[in-house]
Every structure is written in C-alpha cells, then in structure tokens.
Amino acid sequence: MKKLRSIKNVIVSLLILIAVWEILFLISDYSEALFPSPFMAFQALIEMIASGQLLESIITSMIRFVIGYGLSVIIAVILGLILGSLPGVFKYINPTLQLLRPISPTAWMPFVVLLFGIGDLPAVVIIFIAAFFPVLLSTVSAVVRIQPIYYKVAENFGIKQPALLWKVILPAAFPGIANAIHLALGSAWIFLVAGEMVGAQSGLGYQIIDARNNVRADILLATIFVIGFIGLVLDYLIGLVEKRILKAWGGAE
Amino acid sequence: MSYIHIENAGKTFLQNGEEFTALADVNLDIEKGEFICLLGPSGCGKSTLLNGIAGFDLVNKGSITIDGEEVKGPSTNNVTIFQNYGLLPWRTVLKNVELGLESQNMDKKKRKEIARKYLQVVKLENFENSFPHQLSGGMQQRVAIARALAVNPEILFMDEPFGALDAITRMKLQDDILDICKNEKKTIIFVTHDIEEAVYLADRIVVMTPNPGKVKGVLTVPLHHFRDRTSGDFLLVRDKIFELLNMKTEETIEYQI
Numbered sequence: 001m002k003k004l005r006s007i008k009n010v011i012v013s014l015l016i017l018i019a020v021w022e023i024l025f026l027i028s029d030y031s032e033a034l035f036p037s038p039f040m041a042f043q044a045l046i047e048m049i050a051s052g053q054l055l056e057s058i059i060t061s062m063i064r065f066v067i068g069y070g071l072s073v074i075i076a077v078i079l080g081l082i083l084g085s086l087p088g089v090f091k092y093i094n095p096t097l098q099l100l101r102p103i104s105p106t107a108w109m110p111f112v113v114l115l116f117g118i119g120d121l122p123a124v125v126i127i128f129i130a131a132f133f134p135v136l137l138s139t140v141s142a143v144v145r146i147q148p149i150y151y152k153v154a155e156n157f158g159i160k161q162p163a164l165l166w167k168v169i170l171p172a173a174f175p176g177i178a179n180a181i182h183l184a185l186g187s188a189w190i191f192l193v194a195g196e197m198v199g200a201q202s203g204l205g206y207q208i209i210d211a212r213n214n215v216r217a218d219i220l221l222a223t224i225f226v227i228g229f230i231g232l233v234l235d236y237l238i239g240l241v242e243k244r245i246l247k248a249w250g251g252a253e
Numbered sequence: 254m255s256y257i258h259i260e261n262a263g264k265t266f267l268q269n270g271e272e273f274t275a276l277a278d279v280n281l282d283i284e285k286g287e288f289i290c291l292l293g294p295s296g297c298g299k300s301t302l303l304n305g306i307a308g309f310d311l312v313n314k315g316s317i318t319i320d321g322e323e324v325k326g327p328s329t330n331n332v333t334i335f336q337n338y339g340l341l342p343w344r345t346v347l348k349n350v351e352l353g354l355e356s357q358n359m360d361k362k363k364r365k366e367i368a369r370k371y372l373q374v375v376k377l378e379n380f381e382n383s384f385p386h387q388l389s390g391g392m393q394q395r396v397a398i399a400r401a402l403a404v405n406p407e408i409l410f411m412d413e414p415f416g417a418l419d420a421i422t423r424m425k426l427q428d429d430i431l432d433i434c435k436n437e438k439k440t441i442i443f444v445t446h447d448i449e450e451a452v453y454l455a456d457r458i459v460v461m462t463p464n465p466g467k468v469k470g471v472l473t474v475p476l477h478h479f480r481d482r483t484s485g486d487f488l489l490v491r492d493k494i495f496e497l498l499n500m501k502t503e504e505t506i507e508y509q510i
C-alpha cells in the first residue's frame with residue numbers, strides 16, 4: 001500500500017514537470033530547435049536508444065564512474081580508518097586536507113588534462129577527487145567519535161590490531177562512513193558530467209557538448225534526463241546496500 | 254602474600270596545574286574467591302581503585318600486585334563489566350559472548366558451544382540471535398556477564414554494573430550474580446554506591462570516603478549467602494556502614510536538645 005502510494009507520488013510529480021515544460025514550450029518564442037517540447041525530447045531519446053548511441057555513452061560513463069568512485073571510496077575509507085586511529089598524525093595532515101577540500105574538483109580539470117591528456121583519465125580523476133575528501137573526513141570523524149568503552153572491552157579481551165580494525169573500529173564507525181559514501185555518490189555523479197564535458201570525447205557529459213555543437217537541443221535535454229535518472233537509480237541502489245549492511249550489523253531500522 | 258596485594262596505592266592527577274589526589278594510601282589484601290564490594294559516595298575513588306587493579310588506569314603511587322605480579326595493564330585473565338554493558342551493538346548476543354574467545358585459538362564449533370553454555374547460565378539461551386538493542390537493560394547486562402564468564406577469568410571486576418537498572422531488576426541480577434559466583438568460584442571486585450547492595454553481596458565491604466578518596470574501613474559481613482534483606486543481622490551490618498560514613502550524626506543532635 002505504501003509502495004503503491006509512493007509510485008503515485010512519483011508519477012504525479014513527473015506529470016507536473018512535463019506539464020510545466022509543455023506550457024513553457026507553448027508560450028515561449030524560442031524556435032523549436034533551441035527549446036523543444038517534452039515530446040520532441042522523448043523522440044530524441046528513442047532515436048538515441050535505437051541507434052545504440054545512448055547505451056554506448058552510458059557504458060563509457062559508468063565504467064569511468066565505477067573506477068573513479070570505487071577507488072576513491074576504498075582509499076578514502078582505509079586512509080580514514082588509519083588516520084582516525086592516529087590522532088597525532090592526523091593533526092599534521094588535517095590542515096592540508098582543509099585547504100584542499102573546498103576546491104571544486106573542476107578547478108583541477110585544466111591541470112589534469114595538461115598532465116593526462118583527453119580521455120578516460122581526467123573524468124576518473126575528477127570523480128575520484130569529488131568523492132575523496134568528504135569520505136575521508138567523515139571516516140576520520142566517525143572513528144574519532146567511537147565510544148571509548150569499545151576500545152576498553154577490546155583491550156580487555158586481548159583484541160589487537162589488525163583484528164581491532166575490522167572487529168571494532170570499522171563496524172563502530174560504519175554508520176557515519178556509510179552516510180558519507182552515500183552523499184559522495186551524488187556529488188561524484190555530478191562531477192562525472194563536468195569531467196566528461198571538458199576532458200573526454202565520449203560518455204554522457206560529452207554527449208551534451210556534442211548535442212550543443214550540433215544544435216540538437218532535443219538530444220541535449222534527453223541526455224540530461226537520462227543523467228538524472230541514472231543518478232536516482234544509483235542513489236537508490238547504494239541506499240539498499242547501506243540498509244542491508246546496517247541491518248546485518250544490528251542497526252535500528 | 255595474598256592473591257591481590259595493594260600497598261600504599263594512590264592516584265593523583267594534574268588539574269589546572271595543581272595536583273589533585275583522587276586516591277590516597279590504600280592498603281588492602283584480597284584472597285582468591287572473595288567477593289569484595291568497594292562502597293562509597295561519588296568521588297571517593299572507588300572506580301579509580303577498580304581501574305587501578307583492572308589495569309585500565311594505573312595508580313601512580315604505591316603498588317598493586319595480582320598473584321605476585323605487578324599490574325601493568327588490562328589482562329585477559331580478568332574481565333571488567335561496565336555500567337553501560339559495553340556490548341558491541343553490531344553483533345548478535347551469541348557473537349558478543351564469543352568475542353573474548355575469538356582471540357584464543359579455538360575452532361568455531363567449540364566457541365559457539367561455550368558461548369551457548371554461558372548464555373544458558375544467564376538464562377538467555379533463547380535470545381542468541383537478537384541484537385543488544387532489542388534487549389532490556391537487565392538482559393544486556395546478563396549478556397555482558399555471560400561474555401565475561403565465557404573466557405573463564407580469574408577475577409571479575411564490576412564497575413557499578415547494576416547502576417543503570419531499576420530496583421527490581423537490580424535485585425534479580427544480584428541474586429543471579431550470587432548464584433553464579435557460588436557455582437563458578439570467581440574472585441569478584443564490585444564497585445557500588447548502594448549500601449544494601451554491598452551488604453547483600455559482599456564477603457567484605459571496603460568503605461571509602463572522598464576528599465581525598467581513601468579507605469575508611471573494611472567490614473567483614475558475617476552473613477551467609479541467601480541473605481534476608483530484612484533480617485536483624487542484615488540491618489546491623491548496614492548500621493555499621495552508616496557509622497563508618499558518619500551518617501549517624503542526627504542522633505547526637507537530638508541528645509543536645
């Protein structure tokens with residue numbers, strides 16, 4: 001029942017969006033080539049699916065995303081667990097992290113392109129940077145906030161490193177880490193598009209640039225919605241994984 | 254020398270540049286199998302003393318030895334039970350009880366067997382797949398007790414273990430712990446600020462007073478297990494503790510009038 005109602009909410013919400021778009025299309029003076037109607041964008045979507053171009057772009061982008069985001073999360077979590085356990089070392093690393101963190105990943109883009117050229121790597125690097133700092137800093141703070149009693153119990157029962165890390169520190173910090181991984185997924189997806197717009201000749205981000213160059217606003221808008229849809233699905237999937245792990249570890253629903 | 258030997262033990266902290274004495278000149282000998290209660294109001298250093306013996310926070314004056322060896326840190330032979338249970342919330346009840354056994358080289362089957370046995374001792378055998386947050390406070394503390402017993406420790410340190418429980422649950426757990434120590438023969442050092450609890454449980458009560466924390470007196474409880482909380486003997490011991498804590502001054506005031 002609850003599921004049915006939320007499906008209803010989604011449909012109504014999308015219908016409102018399409019209606020607003022259609023109204024804007026009807027009342028605006030722009031030419032159809034610059035501001036297409038929802039139906040024209042839909043036709044462009046079908047065209048892209050039929051030609052296989054969309055699938056190709058999605059696969060290219062997803063590979064970059066999985067590599068960049070996956071590496072970033074793994075490295076940031078491991079580094080965060082280590083730095084969180086070594087507050088003496090973290091004191092000297094933290095100022096640099098705080099300096100690098102507010103820099104938009106796109107600011108690195110020209111530099112990355114200069115170093116690595118156009119291709120897969122710039123997009124991967126941008127995604128990596130986008131996810132890295134939030135996950136690293138959240139992991140460190142989740143580790144720092146672990147209740148001292150867990151360490152006392154572990155010490156009392158003779159649990160030493162490295163067992164301490166995966167028996168106590170990781171599960172105790174997990175809710176904080178999972179939250180950061182989840183949030184970082186969204187921003188990494190956002191920066192994938194930025195990375196591909198500047199540093200690649202393929203993928204969903206490049207497809208937007210390509211559509212602009214060919215003055216195909218219908219393809220452009222269709223691609224934008226595909227990007228939004230994939231972001232939504234990714235978010236939903238990682239939410240499922242997060243919930244499942246939390247449940248296995250006794251987290252409250 | 255006795256099993257636990259405490260000689261001139263003390264603990265001082267630096268607080269705002271000044272030395273603060275949390276515990277001063279404690280001399281105490283504890284024999285194997287004794288049930289000792291450290292009793293006193295907050296700030297009397299009873300938890301400081303317990304942490305010193307358990308090795309979590311070492312004393313910096315005098316010495317504490319267990320079985321002839323100086324305490325230098327927590328030992329796996331002696332397990333501490335905390336007021337807030339210290340269960341790992343991401344583990345099931347059974348996995349929590351297995352925790353201490355995991356550091357010993359033991360196959361999985363044996364580990365489960367031992368854990369189940371001690372869950373039975375604390376009457377929680379039907380909850381092995383529950384998570385701690387699904388249990389009441391009293392049940393959680395019983396899991397902690399099972400976890401401690403599972404590694405077959407020599408000494409059980411209990412730091413106000415029933416302090417967070419309601420009065421009725423607390424009395425039940427007091428009976429349970431007496432039962433358990435009758436069967437398992439452990440040395441138990443039990444911190445509490447509840448006078449009745451101390452009289453009900455202890456073989457000897459170490460009465461402590463604050464500013465600075467020190468031992469005011471040691472009372473041997475001449476009662477046997479399964480004590481009656483309302484008997485005359487019980488009240489007599491309680492009375493002596495009141496006397497040691499200087500809580501009987503009202504009578505003298507009455508005489509002055």
